[in-house]
Amino acid sequence: MSGNGEISTPKRTKEIIQRYGFKFKKSLGQNFLIDQNILDKIVDAAGLTEVSGALEIGPGIGALTERLAMAAGHVTAVEIDRRLIPILRDVLAPYPHVKVRNDDVLQVNLQELFAEDFATVDKVSVVANLPYYVTTPILMKLLEEKLPLENIVVMIQKEVAERMAASPGGKEYGSLSIAVQYYSEPELVCIVPRTVFIPEPNVESAVIRLKVRDVPPVQVADEKHFFEVVQACFTQRRKTIANNLKARYFPNEGRERLELLLAEAGIEPVRRGETLSLQEYATLSDVLLAAGIV
Incomplete structure (x- = not known):
């Protein structure tokens, strides 16, 4: 996949960071992806088309957002760090169908966001490189609110991805596995080495796809x-x-x-x-x- 920007190259990422004098905040778990092959795998796993919508959480400087803009009919990117908003609006200016929101996704009314931003698209997928310190709360909010979602494709900590996809009987299987599998069908897409980020995280990552279920696999009274x-x-x-x-x-x-x-x-x-x-x-x-x- 090619395009104007290619924000994801190490050279361009460093240029953008320097041009805007951006300083990483450890408290926000900021690690920017600089590997185009991994980005392609993430976008491909979401199965987007020109009539799809994509919700991105934590776009950083827009490397994944740019790829989503090439693949989807509408993209909304929700970024908590207001210092990144002018950078995102600048680098994503060639894509009028991308909307940038300065918000904390855990505080946002997602039903309202979907009604406002995705009224004209057929299906919506969440596609994101999630901050690892809030992975589980964000994913559980997305699943529990029963949004009109097709897929959730996210890069998260490898151990957490393995827990989500685990089968009964293993040490990874737990309450998180059960909650995720109640709402979705999880599938590991790929393992991501720490060397493809700026700065490098302390842990290995993985891309996981959660195919959101229309109905749970089991029926419960409550x-x-x-x-x-x-x-x-x-x-x-x-x-x-x-x-x-x-x-x-x-x-x-x-x-x-x-x-x-x-x-x-x-x-x-x-x-x-x-x-x-x-x-x-x-x-x-x-x-x-x-x-x-x-």
Whole structure:
């Protein structure tokens, strides 16, 4: 993919940083990507067309934004650091279908943003190199608000990506895996070495695609209760399901009632949280709810 800008080259990135006297803020987790092949993989994974919309979070100096502008019909880039806004407006001036917002995405009303910015496009994907310190809150907000999203393609810390895509039984599998897989189908796209950023981060990164589900893979009577039960089962990973649930829901009584409910759900009390599938958690949650355990 070629274009006017090629902001992502190391030379151009350094030129832009110097021209505007930009200083990186460690507190905002700023690491600018300088590898065009990785950018191509990110954009390709989103499957954008001229009738698609793209929401970018944390555009930095616009390296990925520029690629998105070449691929999508409308791009909205939300940047928390107001020092970057004039840089973005300058480097993205050739692309009138790109809108730059100075906002904290965790504070933004996303339903309103989608209604305002993406009314004329067919499908919207989130495509971003997310700041690692707020990866999980941002992704959970995007998923929980049930936005009209097709894909979420993000570069995040490698270990977090592996947890999101993990299957039951492994040490990576946990409450984050279950939450992400309830709302989406995760797929690792590629591993990204730390050497392709300015400045280099302390960790390896990965690109993950979350294909947003139209309906969850399991049906539950109460979503909030389902996620509370999942959290309870992972309170202490080394403890059994029975011990974690007893501490959370039955602190002042014996184990008899709990073990009867586990038997009703078809779950052995000695199992640990990481061994249960989404379906088993759905069944367990519904059994506890029906028994008035909330």
